[in-house]
Amino acid sequence: MDAGLLVLRLVAGLLIAGHGVQKVSFRLGGNGLAGGTEEFRRDGFRGGRLTALVAGASQIGSGLFLAAGLLTPLAAMAAMGVMTVAGTVKWHKGLWVQNDGYEYPLVLVAVAASLALTGPGRWSVDHALGITPWPVWVAAAAIVAGPVSGLLTRAVLHRAADVAEGSRYARAAD
Numbered sequence: 001m002d003a004g005l006l007v008l009r010l011v012a013g014l015l016i017a018g019h020g021v022q023k024v025s026f027r028l029g030g031n032g033l034a035g036g037t038e039e040f041r042r043d044g045f046r047g048g049r050l051t052a053l054v055a056g057a058s059q060i061g062s063g064l065f066l067a068a069g070l071l072t073p074l075a076a077m078a079a080m081g082v083m084t085v086a087g088t089v090k091w092h093k094g095l096w097v098q099n100d101g102y103e104y105p106l107v108l109v110a111v112a113a114s115l116a117l118t119g120p121g122r123w124s125v126d127h128a129l130g131i132t133p134w135p136v137w138v139a140a141a142a143i144v145a146g147p148v149s150g151l152l153t154r155a156v157l158h159r160a161a162d163v164a165e166g167s168r169y170a171r172a173a174d
Helices: 004-024 032-042 048-068 072-094 103-118 123-129 136-157 166-173
Strands: none
Touching: 004 032, 004 048, 004 072, 004 103, 032 048, 048 072, 048 103, 072 103, 072 136, 103 136
């Protein structure tokens, strides 16, 4: 079981972290912070560079912490939050990824929730520090708070469609 949790943590965590690296740099096929900023604007977010930077940093941090099995419920909560936001962006395209749907973000939310519930396993920093197992209420709180924080973030940073399409007012407000 520990080997399976390690593989799951490494693959999901490093993919989430890599996605964040793409948001803020030219590494891993990213378009730099300017490209990440433009992507968020196209997706209807306000906040400009700060939004892209915080999203990228959240993905990098939560992904690396998940991969390491460090503060696993909190890392899972943050990963669920950022991937819930990604899911809201793709929601209108349907489920399947071949149509640019929300399938992939949904899988990562489910993986993060599963890791919050199961814990990171013996081959983790949490285990080495002696802070496992986490209480069930911590995992439950993380599973609720992660997606809720993502939905709240989307609600707070969303802008109307006419503004998101590139009016001068939208650029000045960011």
